[in-house]
Amino acid sequence: MMQNLLQTPIEYLKGVGPNRAELLKKELKIATYRDLVNFFPNRYIDKTAFYKISQLQRNSSEVQVVGKIVHIKTVEQKRGKRLVADFVDDTGRMELVWFRGHKWIRENLKLNTQYVVFGKTNWFNGMFSMPHPEMELVADYKKNLRTAMQPVYPSTEMLVKKGITNRVIMKLMQELLQQTGLKFIESLNNELINELKLIPKSEALFNIHFPKSQEMLAKAQFRLKFEELFFIQLQLLRRNMLHKQKIKGFNFDRIGENFNNFFHDHLPFNLTNAQKKVIKEIRSDMGSGAQMNRLLQGDVGSGKTIVALMSMFIALDNGFQACLMAPTEILSVQHYNGLKELCQELDVNIRLLTGSTKTSERKEIHEELENGQIHILIGTHALLEDKVKFQNLGLAIIDEQHRFGVAQRAKLWKKNEIPPHILVMTATPIPRTLAMSLYGDLDISVIDELPPGRKPVKTVHRFDSNRLKVFRFIREEIQKGRQVYIVYPLIQESEKMDYKDLMDGYESIAREFPDFQISIVHGQMKPADKDYEMDRFVRTETQIMVATTVIEVGVNVPNASVMIIESAERFGLSQLHQLRGRVGRGADQSYCILMTGHKLSSDSKTRLETMTSTNDGFEIAEVDLKLRGPGDLMGTQQSGVLNLKIADIVKDNSILKSARFYASKILKEDPNLSMEKNLMIKNAYSRLVKNNTIWNYIS
Numbered sequence: 157m158m159q160n161l162l163q164t165p166i167e168y169l170k171g172v173g174p175n176r177a178e179l180l181k182k183e184l185k186i187a188t189y190r191d192l193v194n195f196f197p198n199r200y201i202d203k204t205a206f207y208k209i210s211q212l213q214r215n216s217s218e219v220q221v222v223g224k225i226v227h228i229k230t231v232e233q234k235r236g237k238r239l240v241a242d243f244v245d246d247t248g249r250m251e252l253v254w255f256r257g258h259k260w261i262r263e264n265l266k267l268n269t270q271y272v273v274f275g276k277t278n279w280f281n282g283m284f285s286m287p288h289p290e291m292e293l294v295a296d297y298k299k300n301l302r303t304a305m306q307p308v309y310p311s312t313e314m315l316v317k318k319g320i321t322n323r324v325i326m327k328l329m330q331e332l333l334q335q336t337g338l339k340f341i342e343s344l345n346n347e348l349i350n351e352l353k354l355i356p357k358s359e360a361l362f363n364i365h366f367p368k369s370q371e372m373l374a375k376a377q378f379r380l381k382f383e384e385l386f387f388i389q390l391q392l393l394r395r396n397m398l399h400k401q402k403i404k405g406f407n408f409d410r411i412g413e414n415f416n417n418f419f420h421d422h423l424p425f426n427l428t429n430a431q432k433k434v435i436k437e438i439r440s441d442m443g444s445g446a447q448m449n450r451l452l453q454g455d456v457g458s459g460k461t462i463v464a465l466m467s468m469f470i471a472l473d474n475g476f477q478a479c480l481m482a483p484t485e486i487l488s489v490q491h492y493n494g495l496k497e498l499c500q501e502l503d504v505n506i507r508l509l510t511g512s513t514k515t516s517e518r519k520e521i522h523e524e525l526e527n528g529q530i531h532i533l534i535g536t537h538a539l540l541e542d543k544v545k546f547q548n549l550g551l552a553i554i555d556e557q558h559r560f561g562v563a564q565r566a567k568l569w570k571k572n573e574i575p576p577h578i579l580v581m582t583a584t585p586i587p588r589t590l591a592m593s594l595y596g597d598l599d600i601s602v603i604d605e606l607p608p609g610r611k612p613v614k615t616v617h618r619f620d621s622n623r624l625k626v627f628r629f630i631r632e633e634i635q636k637g638r639q640v641y642i643v644y645p646l647i648q649e650s651e652k653m654d655y656k657d658l659m660d661g662y663e664s665i666a667r668e669f670p671d672f673q674i675s676i677v678h679g680q681m682k683p684a685d686k687d688y689e690m691d692r693f694v695r696t697e698t699q700i701m702v703a704t705t706v707i708e709v710g711v712n713v714p715n716a717s718v719m720i721i722e723s724a725e726r727f728g729l730s731q732l733h734q735l736r737g738r739v740g741r742g743a744d745q746s747y748c749i750l751m752t753g754h755k756l757s758s759d760s761k762t763r764l765e766t767m768t769s770t771n772d773g774f775e776i777a778e779v780d781l782k783l784r785g786p787g788d789l790m791g792t793q794q795s796g797v798l799n800l801k802i803a804d805i806v807k808d809n810s811i812l813k814s815a816r817f818y819a820s821k822i823l824k825e826d827p828n829l830s831m832e833k834n835l836m837i838k839n840a841y842s843r844l845v846k847n848n849t850i851w852n853y854i855s
């Protein structure tokens with residue numbers, strides 16, 4: 157019954173009718189009573205205060221005054237006519253002004269009758285004037301629904317043009333909430349309501365539209381934000397839980413020869429505590445009987461590779477194969493060389509498969525993979541091809557999730573009847589709260605500690621006018637035997653201009669340093685040429701690498717100790733941090749120099765200051781999130797975190813944490829929400845799952 161009422165088409169609401177219904181649907185996607193209830197104001201105007209005309213301030217914004225019109229006249233102006241009314245109260249006089257709608261106003265306004273007027277005032281010709289005020293007879297004002305704060309709803313030009321003003325929406329909302337008999341079913345349990353001191357749902361929905369006070373508004377907002385985030389988290393956590401129950405995984409409970417051998421005899425350094433913790437988490441996942449789906453986050457240089465390798469050993473020790481997939485050829489080769497070196501003393505067969513693997517070798521790899529001779533396969537997305545068949549793939553590691561995406565992850569799954577365990581590694585720190593929502597389907601491990609003895613990269617900001625000094629510094633470093641990166645921005649919209657910048661830069665550097673060898677790498681080069689240039693730099697045949705951001709991800713040249721970033725104001729924070737991560741990988745002191753012109757926006761300044769003040773990727777990611785909002789962070793588009801109606805993933809961080817905490821607590825105690833006390837939650841949850849939109853649970 158109540159469900160039905162909420163689903164009532166909006167044209168049945170008094171005051172709507174077919175034309176308005178059409179408009180509301182088109183402009184605001186409001187088609188039913190439910191849609192209207194869930195259409196929230198985006199701000200509120202405080203209407204508790206009344207001003208006397210004598211109290212008006214020249215810089216006041218919106219004010220409310222009671223008085224009467226004593227005279228109306230039309231004033232001819234160069235730019236057209238305007239209608240001016242003398243409006244008085246017992247303290248003074250002001251003018252109400254209209255530039256449009258004169259006829260209607262003249263016919264309808266009553267002289268010498270008390271009105272409440274509301275609007276912005278201007279100081280003009282020695283007097284206050286209020287253009288196009290909202291007006292209401294004091295008599296009506298007393299009758300109508302009053303709230304301390306007037307809601308202001310999102311609107312469109314078309315709506316205003318067609319007369320669906322904010323006032324009209326308010327009226328409709330009032331009609332809906334007070335005249336239709338709409339009632340809302342509670343969707344949280346008493347425990348939550350009591351513990352968090354939440355107000356009842358119906359009160360929250362009423363106060364979000366017509367707040368009785370500042371305090372009630374805050375309570376309404378809190379309740380609805382909590383509820384929104386709570387149900388999202390409940391859904392994510394439950395999906396994850398069901399996945400674990402449903403999707404069986406290989407049970408790797410053996411820790412055998414490879415792992416132990418390596419751990420005891422061949423580990424080149426002591427693992428950090430963070431690495432140990434993460435390996436433990438992975439071990440326990442792989443031995444749990446369920447399929448692992450884990451995201452491994454670790455700042456640049458935090459030592460993810462060794463964690464990947466030891467996880468692969470667990471698969472090998474249980475008689476299975478493993479693979480590692482990287483987004484580019486350069487990175488695959490780098491991983492291949494690195495892992496091969498680490499495994500020198502072990503009886504482990506590692507192979508590399510990329511787009512440029514020769515046909516004969518490729519064939520051999522295919523065969524040896526199928527008959528189990530290859531233990532570990534490393535490569536690019538060439539690994540995803542159907543021809544690549546494993547004998548028994550037990551663990552698939554994906555480096556840099558963002559470049560692959562969920563669909564490709566799924567493809568890896570299909571390589572076996574039972575899906576392999578999946579470990580996704582990323583060096584782009586994602587703030588924890590965002591990660592919770594973005595990767596709700598993955599468990600998350602974080603390496604939050606750098607190996608000991610790392611010297612933090614010294615980061616400075618220099619203006620272009622100081623370039624000569626910077627050049628001198630580059631020279632000194634190269635003379636000490638180090639190598640230098642010089643990076644130029646490359647954004648798609650002005651690819652041509654960027655290309656020109658890069659080439660101009662290259663030429664001026666070549667002129668400045670005729671005695672040094674220079675590599676150049678950019679996106680328009682053929683992969684083979686890129687690799688060739690990169691390789692020269694890796695082998696220290698060149699001292700300077702001029703590049704666009706193609707070198708951003710994962711390139712490892714420990715001897716490179718200086719990173720110069722040109723037009724640094726044009727880079728996002730995460731990108732700057734990634735670029736900086738290319739130096740500081742060896743024993744030497746490293747430097748990152750951010751070059752800019754003098755004109756900088758305040759956001760650019762914040763970014764540069766953040767970079768020069770911290771090396772902590774997670775801290776940087778938090779600032780980035782605050783500056784840009786989640787919309788610009790990679791991967792968010794597809795995730796639905798942006799479809800939040802009332803909560804803000806950045807500002808409501810603490811509500812999100814608490815929502816996550818309680819969702820998880822409830823599921824732990826009552827995984828299927830079958831307990832009596834969770835009935836309300838269960839009902840709301842089923843509606844949510846059925847309709848696949850969070851906000852349909854409101855009812």
Ligand SMILES: Nc1ncnc2c1ncn2[C@@H]1O[C@H](COP(=O)(O)OP(=O)(O)OP(=O)(O)O)[C@@H](O)[C@H]1O
Nearest residue numbers: 425426427428456457458459460461462583607710
């Ligand atoms: N516990 C440790 N103690 C000392 N050195 C370590 C430790 N763990 C890793 N390293 C070294 O630190 C360097 C960086 O490690 P690795 O390449 O695994 O980082 P990463 O997390 O993959 O970073 P990036 O994403 O930037 O490539 C390597 O040279 C590695 O040998």
